Amino acid sequence: MIIMGFALKYGYSILCVVAVALLPAISHSQDYTCSRATYFGSPDCLGTPTGACGFGGYGRTVNDANVAGVSRLFKNGTGCGGCYQVRCKASNLCSDDGVNVVVTDYGEGDKTDFILSTRAYARMARPNMALELFAYGVVDVEFRRIPCRYNGYNLMFKVHEHSRFPEYLAIVLLYQAGQNEILAVELRQEDCKEWRGMRRAYGAVWDIPNPPKGAISLKLQVCGSAGVTWVQADNVLPSDWKAGVAYDSAIQLP
Structure with a gap:
């Protein structure tokens, strides 16, 4: 079993990328990039009001607080607000669609591009398989950039x-x-x-x-x-x- 663990580059930053309501039709024929993902814990499974993007409380609760952090996708801050579909690759545990997230923080893990909240990490799993997925700690994933859509909200x-x-x-x-x-x-x-x-x-x-x-x-x-x-x-x-x-x-x- 791989034990979950990661190091924060910024001491004040608990990593967050937030899942948002995105385009409903997702084709599996488009190209994905292979990577790895882990998760960070929080008492209430929500995001954090601190972070390298500076989103504050928005990064804590947006889109039901399905959140994670990114490393190279942060792009010195230019990547803040970008949306991605992330799905794990253990076919017996992982759902086909995975979870949709938006970048709200920076962080580095064990060769990971994404460090998700427990809520977002669980949403990659098939029904009733979340606990088994958590036991892995770090999982192989594939991801792709997707458009963000916030129904009812202007910029x-x-x-x-x-x-x-x-x-x-x-x-x-x-x-x-x-x-x-x-x-x-x-x-x-x-x-x-x-x-x-x-x-x-x-x-x-x-x-x-x-x-x-x-x-x-x-x-x-x-x-x-x-x-x-x-x-x-x-x-x-x-x-x-x-x-x-x-x-x-x-x-x-x-």
């Missing part, structure tokens, strides 16, 4: 709790649909009639000192199925934005 901009109005603004993007990666974020400086680039602080968190006064418009450089493009959200943050509040953009990524 949201959460003002990070470390923001300080009006001197410092940090944001994190939530409910990132499609099969996209955020390459850059810019903020509109109306008095100068120009766009200012924000810094990727870490993971999915972008920040800027001395943001402009008034309502704030943001522009995202997105890499997805349509190639590299820009998506703009006008006046998405109010003039009196507050730390910890998530603002609806009224748009979604293609």
Whole structure:
């Protein structure tokens, strides 16, 4: 029996990738990448409010808290929010469809790409086979990138709790649909009639000192199925934005 175990690269980070509601029709003819997966334990089987992507409480409960962490798929934070189908390969224990997850954290295991929550790990198993699957600790898996779909949610901009109005603004993007990666974020400086680039602080968190006064418009450089493009959200943050509040953009990524 292989005993479950892994080492966190970031001491503050318990790894999370979160399962989301994704496209219902999944063809088994598409290419998968072979890898390995393990799991981390939590008292309530939910995700964690900490993590390298900076998603906070969103990473704890999104999509019924089916969560895991990734290593090389993290891509220095660009991989945050990406969705994957992960299925284990022990035919007597594993379901055909596996579990769908979205990246919300970084971590390294025993040659693993995915470190799942117990809830997500169990969903790879056939009915009544979860305990047997847990006994393996680390299992061979195959995975593929799939589009994310969040029914009923637009792309949201959460003002990070470390923001300080009006001197410092940090944001994190939530409910990132499609099969996209955020390459850059810019903020509109109306008095100068120009766009200012924000810094990727870490993971999915972008920040800027001395943001402009008034309502704030943001522009995202997105890499997805349509190639590299820009998506703009006008006046998405109010003039009196507050730390910890998530603002609806009224748009979604293609």
